[in-house]
Amino acid sequence: METPPDNDVLWGRSLRHAHEGSPALLGVSLGVRDGEILAVAGPRGSGKTTLLRCLSGQLVPDEGEVWFNSAPVHTLRRAARERLRRERFGWIDPSPRLVPELTARENAALPLLLTGASHRAARQAAQEWLERLDVGECARTRPAGLTQAQRQRVAIARALVTVPEVVFADEPTAALHRADHAQVLRTLTTAARSHGITMLLATHDSGVAEFADRTVALVDGRRTAPEGALC
Amino acid sequence: MLKESRADARETEPDEPEVPRSEIAGSEVPEADEAGGRTEPGAGPAADPAVVVPGGLLPSGVALRLALRGGVAGALMRCVLATAAAGVTFLLLAALGQALRHPHHLAAGAERLAWCAPPLVATVWLAVVSARGRAGSPAADALAAIGVGPSRLPRILAAQVMWTCLLGSVVAWGTFLRLRHALAGTAALPVAGVVTLLLVVPLTAGAVCLTALRFRLSTRPLPWGLAPAVAGLACAWWGRHAKASVPLPGGSRDMAPAVLAGWALACAGVVACAPWLVALAGRALASWRPGPVRLLAGRALRTDARRVAAAVAWPAAVLALVPAAFRLHAGHRPGAFTLLGAAVVLGAAGCAAVASAARARTNGSATRRTLAGLGASRSVLVRVAVVRAVVVIGVAALAAAPVSWLLDGVLRLR
Structure with missing residues (x-):
């Protein structure tokens, strides 16, 4: 097996994946440097989400390799990949996907509780992140009582609460109005930079790429621009 | 997105053959239903002129x-x-x-x-x-x-x-x-x-x-079922010495109308206050600095109390009557019609419970997907389900036991 370059925290090589026969990724290679914000740009159906899911260990690619911190991810068993996602990665969906029966603070605290943190510590960390993301006053409200923008902020707080090494944000502003777009992205990228979190930001909006250090373009499951190519 | 989440559910792994297969089985059923249902409106009603009528x-x-x-x-x-x-x-x-x-x-x-x-x-x-x-x-x-x-x-x-x-x-x-x-x-x-x-x-x-x-109905469960339950038990107790004039099915024994009315009221009461009891149990479970398992199980019970209660209330009410029914029929062989009636009641209550539980499971699938997205291990999800089931069965037993015991006591006194 070929070992990845040392300065890449996350590395995917010749990733191919098909969903029930429909091809999504057709040999994508990608390296993500430590602490950078990398935008994965492309229209709907270009394979952005599949690429992020393969890199984050949610999906095992049909072909190709994924390495994280110089250790292979694609060969890990399911339990080990779950643990990796729980402890080292954060994930933000296009729509918030909060647990409806828990309050905003409990939702944000959930990843910490799952990693075995004490209730008090998890609660405190969740409250701090909610306040940083301007939704501190909604801490005791359930998702049904929040606006979509507030829910998405809670989802972002949930992804950052464990201070993960890599955050995967799959179109984090897709469900928001334009007014909220820039603000949410600014908060997200600022938080990532101030805590040294590496971030992959999938987007179909060219404006989003402004917030990133580097952009990788995908079309029909393939990388198009050679910009920032590492392989 | 939908495609991708399905692909995730079908993801298989060579080193853990059993586990993903069960997951596939779990996700296949609603999907098959979905596929059948989705083709239906497009192909069926539109193609059949008998179905598309001016009135709808x-x-x-x-x-x-x-x-x-x-x-x-x-x-x-x-x-x-x-x-x-x-x-x-x-x-x-x-x-x-x-x-x-x-x-x-x-x-x-x-x-x-x-x-x-x-x-x-x-x-x-x-x-x-x-x-x-x-x-x-x-x-x-x-x-x-x-x-x-x-x-x-x-x-x-x-x-x-x-x-x-x-x-x-x-x-x-x-x-x-x-x-x-x-x-x-x-x-x-x-x-x-x-x-x-x-x-x-x-x-x-x-x-x-x-x-x-x-x-x-309103989603907030209230304890108004306690009143009929208590009234029913009181009615059965009060009427325990009254003249038995209503023949029971099978014709083997007669029973006082007050006791019979008390039975019915107590059963209705148990069913009516079950959601409140389940919500109360959920609240108690998630109190005092809960970890993820207690928090998720308790909050889910509290939110879904009405559905969960629908699954267990009728079996609990029916089971509460079983000891009393056995005491009544002691020494008599029940007739075929009595057995048929009892089989319908028990079978329908059991199947309704299974169907309600399955529905509660489907409703919780969004939460399960969210948790899986957070990397929650399978054991956490299993533990949440087990804690929920144990609490629900405990609540059902707690609600049914006093009713059963009192009714049995009434019959023993006679």
Whole structure:
């Protein structure tokens, strides 16, 4: 097996994946440097989400390799990949996907509780992140009582609460109005930079790429621009 | 996104063969249903000019089509419902036959007819549970896309229930005809009476389903069921020395009307306060610095109390009566009709519980997907489910035990 370059925290090589026969990724290679914000740009159906899911260990690619911190991810068993996602990665969906029966603070605290943190510590960390993301006053409200923008902020707080090494944000502003777009992205990228979190930001909006250090373009499951190519 | 989440559910791994396979089985069932349902509105009603009429979609036509392509779980549910309906209709026809054989004992015939009420109630409850399950299915979502929304859907589902029950009634009618001489003697059967009895279960079930699906109760459970439960127990206690004048099914024993009314009230009370008890248990479970398992299990119970309670309340109420029923029938062999009635009640309550539990599981699947997205291990999800189940069974036992014990005590005193 070929070992990845040392300065890449996350590395995917010749990733191919098909969903029930429909091809999504057709040999994508990608390296993500430590602490950078990398935008994965492309229209709907270009394979952005599949690429992020393969890199984050949610999906095992049909072909190709994924390495994280110089250790292979694609060969890990399911339990080990779950643990990796729980402890080292954060994930933000296009729509918030909060647990409806828990309050905003409990939702944000959930990843910490799952990693075995004490209730008090998890609660405190969740409250701090909610306040940083301007939704501190909604801490005791359930998702049904929040606006979509507030829910998405809670989802972002949930992804950052464990201070993960890599955050995967799959179109984090897709469900928001334009007014909220820039603000949410600014908060997200600022938080990532101030805590040294590496971030992959999938987007179909060219404006989003402004917030990133580097952009990788995908079309029909393939990388198009050679910009920032590492392989 | 949908495609990708499905692909995730189907993700397989060579080193853990059992676990992903069970996950595939879990995700396959609703998908099959979904596929069947999604093709339905496009291909079925549009292609069939008999269904697309100026007034909109004919409820019975769509109902039949949905019933025929509803998947294995749906077919099984309809089979059980039809069987229960057949049992109740057979009991009703048998009561009619008895009345025809002994035309001078009208009171006895009326009592037999009245004893068909508990199996009828159980069957109607099963029908409501099955219709509610369909109301939340992907097929219902697909129908909503072509304009069959909350006002039209109940009619389709009620029609579906009605057809299923009618099928059961017809089967019961066939069986009754085969046993006619044993059950009704040589007397001619009154056509109006037979038709009325054949339509009792389908029409009642259809009407109750329509009402239950139209009107949604408030989501916040209240303890108002405590009053009838206590009143029922008090009534049974007060009437324990009264003259026994109501014959029980099978004709082996008589019972005081007050005790009987007390039973019914206590059962209704247990069923009515079950959601409140479940919500209370959920609140208690998630208090005092909960970890993820207690937090998720407790909050889910609190939010979903009404559905969870629907799954356990009727079996709990029925089980509460079982010891008392055994005491009453001690030394007597129950007749075939008594056994049939008891089987319908127990079977319908059990199936309704299983269906409600399955529905609660489907409703929780979004939460499970979210947790899986956070990297929650499988053991956490299993532990949440186990804690929930244990608490629910504990609550059911706690609610049923005093009722059962007091009723048994009343009977022992007699």
